Amino acid sequence: MRLGAQIVKELLVNLRDGQVRLAFVGPPLLQVCLLAYAATLEVRNVDIAVVNDDTGRASHELVQRIGSARFVHELVVVHRAETIAQLVDRRKVLVGVHIAADFSRDVAAGRPASVQVLVDGRRGNSGQIALSYLQNIANDYGAELTGSRAAGVPRTEVRNWFNENLIYLWFVLPAMTGILVMFTTLVVTALSIAKEREQGTFDQLLVSPSSPLEIVIAKCVPAFIIAIAQAALMVSVATLIFDIPFAGSLPLLLLAVVLFGFSLVGIGLMLSAICETQQQAILSVFAVGYPLIMISGFATPVENMPDWLQTIAEGSPLKHFLVIVQGSFSKAMPPIEVWSNAWPMLVIGLISLAMAMVIVKRKLQ
Amino acid sequence: MSAFSLRRLGGLVYKESLQVLRDPSAILVTFALPTVLMLVFAFALSLDQRHVPIAVVLESDGADAQELAAAFSGTRFFDVTPARDRREVAAKVVAGKLKGFVVIPQDFDARLKEASRGSLVQVVTDGSQPNTASFVGAYASGVVATWLSQRDGARAPAISLEARFWFNPELNSRHFLIPGAIAIIMTLIGTLLTALVVAREWERGTMEAVMSTSATVLEILLGKLLPYFGLGLVATFGCAMLATHAFGVPMRGSYFALFMLSSAFLVPALGQGLLISTASHNQLVASQLAAQTGFLPAFMLSGFLFEIGNMPGWLQTITYAIPARYFVASLQTVFLTGDVWAQFLPNILAMLAVGAGFFIIVARNTRKSMED
Numbered sequence: 001m002r003l004g005a006q007i008v009k010e011l012l013v014n015l016r017d018g019q020v021r022l023a024f025v026g027p028p029l030l031q032v033c034l035l036a037y038a039a040t041l042e043v044r045n046v047d048i049a050v051v052n053d054d055t056g057r058a059s060h061e062l063v064q065r066i067g068s069a070r071f072v073h074e075l076v077v078v079h080r081a082e083t084i085a086q087l088v089d090r091r092k093v094l095v096g097v098h099i100a101a102d103f104s105r106d107v108a109a110g111r112p113a114s115v116q117v118l119v120d121g122r123r124g125n126s127g128q129i130a131l132s133y134l135q136n137i138a139n140d141y142g143a144e145l146t147g148s149r150a151a152g153v154p155r156t157e158v159r160n161w162f163n164e165n166l167i168y169l170w171f172v173l174p175a176m177t178g179i180l181v182m183f184t185t186l187v188v189t190a191l192s193i194a195k196e197r198e199q200g201t202f203d204q205l206l207v208s209p210s211s212p213l214e215i216v217i218a219k220c221v222p223a224f225i226i227a228i229a230q231a232a233l234m235v236s237v238a239t240l241i242f243d244i245p246f247a248g249s250l251p252l253l254l255l256a257v258v259l260f261g262f263s264l265v266g267i268g269l270m271l272s273a274i275c276e277t278q279q280q281a282i283l284s285v286f287a288v289g290y291p292l293i294m295i296s297g298f299a300t301p302v303e304n305m306p307d308w309l310q311t312i313a314e315g316s317p318l319k320h321f322l323v324i325v326q327g328s329f330s331k332a333m334p335p336i337e338v339w340s341n342a343w344p345m346l347v348i349g350l351i352s353l354a355m356a357m358v359i360v361k362r363k364l365q
Numbered sequence: 366m367s368a369f370s371l372r373r374l375g376g377l378v379y380k381e382s383l384q385v386l387r388d389p390s391a392i393l394v395t396f397a398l399p400t401v402l403m404l405v406f407a408f409a410l411s412l413d414q415r416h417v418p419i420a421v422v423l424e425s426d427g428a429d430a431q432e433l434a435a436a437f438s439g440t441r442f443f444d445v446t447p448a449r450d451r452r453e454v455a456a457k458v459v460a461g462k463l464k465g466f467v468v469i470p471q472d473f474d475a476r477l478k479e480a481s482r483g484s485l486v487q488v489v490t491d492g493s494q495p496n497t498a499s500f501v502g503a504y505a506s507g508v509v510a511t512w513l514s515q516r517d518g519a520r521a522p523a524i525s526l527e528a529r530f531w532f533n534p535e536l537n538s539r540h541f542l543i544p545g546a547i548a549i550i551m552t553l554i555g556t557l558l559t560a561l562v563v564a565r566e567w568e569r570g571t572m573e574a575v576m577s578t579s580a581t582v583l584e585i586l587l588g589k590l591l592p593y594f595g596l597g598l599v600a601t602f603g604c605a606m607l608a609t610h611a612f613g614v615p616m617r618g619s620y621f622a623l624f625m626l627s628s629a630f631l632v633p634a635l636g637q638g639l640l641i642s643t644a645s646h647n648q649l650v651a652s653q654l655a656a657q658t659g660f661l662p663a664f665m666l667s668g669f670l671f672e673i674g675n676m677p678g679w680l681q682t683i684t685y686a687i688p689a690r691y692f693v694a695s696l697q698t699v700f701l702t703g704d705v706w707a708q709f710l711p712n713i714l715a716m717l718a719v720g721a722g723f724f725i726i727v728a729r730n731t732r733k734s735m736e737d
Contacts, residue, residue, distance in 0.1 A: 020647065020649060020650055026657070030657060031657075031661065034683065035661060035665040035666070037677055037680050038671050039671050040671060040675050040676070041412075041495075041496050041675075043672070043675060045674040045675060047674075062524070073674065088531060089702060089705050089707075089708070090707050090708045091698070107524070112525060113523065113525075114524070114525045114526070114527050115526050116529070117526045117527065118528075118529055119529065119530045120531060121531050121534065121701065122532055122541045122702065123541065124412075124533055124536045124540075124541055125538060125672075126672045126675075128536065131526070135526055138522075138524040138526050139522060141523075141524060142523030142524040142525075143523070145523045146523045155484055155485040155486070155513060156486055156505060156506040156509045156510075157484035157487045158488045158489075158490065158502035158505070158506065159488070159489050159490070160491075160495075160498050160499075160502065161489055161490065162491065162492040163492030163493055163495060166492055166498055166499055167495070168496075170493075171494060171495050187652070191649055277390075278648050279390050279565060279648060282648060283390055283394060283398070285652075286398070286656070287398055287401060290402060290553075291402070291409075294409040295405065299409075299410055299664075299670055300410050300411055300412055301496070301497055303415070303417060303497075304411040304412070304413060304414060304415060305411065306408060309408050309409060313409075323461050326461075326493045330492070331493055332459075333459060337459065337460045337461075340460075
């Protein structure tokens, strides 16, 4: 009964302020509308500069084919190789193609003909992909010229499970749910005790009839409620508005959200126990939260990291949650696999809660 | 209110600097946070695929099939688990333990003899991670193509591309991600620092106290910002030192260019922080706003990780308002290419223009809030 009243009080503290309410609702909408569309590593709209020193038909045909390729946005025809260098320097084009004067002669004579391609290494990732597209164009045209058309027939059949067309949004939106829930929960719990302490009301709480456990639970529940509401909002938007298929089980995902929230409440309370002021608490959330995102596999895959960092990544609740949320959306991940990614979150939560208790006790003495 | 006075501004700057230097959290934000974030960004972010776990399901016992399977095991980028049954590996793909698998079918030898029988092998990828999936698909196709051409003793292709990657010949993704990371980190530091510090002054009511003095709004704001401007520059150079000395990123441009670009970038970054603090006097809301309107857009929309050209057109238009967009591109050039003023000058102007926009809004808001 007392606990119930406290929870209501904490919820009111968090949600009474209109601006604070907005801060919890605004970000999800902003992220859904804007950022989810940005996150793609597909390569489109590439600008390419071409110098063609050759007057023959073959080079003309090659330039035509490059210009009409789907990934090319603009084909800039220039007359001097130095201009290509300048355009690449200034990031006006991603790729420069230089066809030498003897290209058509080589092709006509059946000699191997070569084309120079300069790629901007500052944009190495897109550059590599654009280069592979150019390679395909060259291979196809070359195969046509030598009459060995069969070589152009793909000998490998690629099928992408769960997301046939590799729509990037299907990956980003579920992942954003995790990031959003993480920040809200961390900020709310990290501020909870720090705020009382800064305002001097923490001592009043301690001398109130509530037991320390009740105080802590009352502080955590609002974070839980807000986190689950945010997750529900994001999942509904993803499935209803963006038509992202949800193949898994909702109860399992809810369980995962609860465990994820538990681990974050633990980390948040730990930060809250360490920090003296609200400002320190907020800064510590940033200092801990961003590294947790970076090592979670959201931006770049965990497998690309050095091995020692992959080990540390196991300590990021977001890393485990991302596996589950992605598995729930596209894959219908079986319960046993969900659990194998869920228990680490439980462990993280228990350890950090224990540490928070130890710190609080030491500070009280 | 009296006219602008340099002497009074000097006094304010001195007072604010003292306050900053005494505040442990400001020092923490300018030195500890960037260092931690630089280390995390540099180690955690990499677009260089390595050791992607896949399985090769060998259903045929033919010599050619085994040779192709061996070709997969010998690649640099795949960690191959051999298997005999596609069902056992399918479950591992669902569990996320494998990123895909290659099936070398039972009738592989027959398919190899007759090109008309269609594809030789099948590649299945885990599409729930689209980037890794497209890498697995493309790279596996490449392995098959290379194996085939070596087997046929094929002649050189009729047209070959001689590709050179400028500025970054080994294609180390860290070399372009780390300069970009500096821009992202400075966005966070710049906006968060000013937003939090000034919001705290409002929350405590000390801002009104300063406002009630004879100093003008412009003097007060400049006095608040100049110390942070200095701290921001120091933090940027600290990050640059880490990038070049700890992570081997080359520095082909001049430190003068780096200084000019960083200075220009701090104008909109601090301006945005100030705008946030005037929009909300609550530290919680201010920090949320700094993260949502500063850090996240910089991370997602600046071209740091996701190429702007690949975004939908309307979103590309929005990116012009993100100061980090100009800073990321310029920093990558300063570090990897050199001083390309033809690129820097327009970017510097753009950053100053965005900054001016923020300050105009701040000036109008502040005047209004004082009249309330």
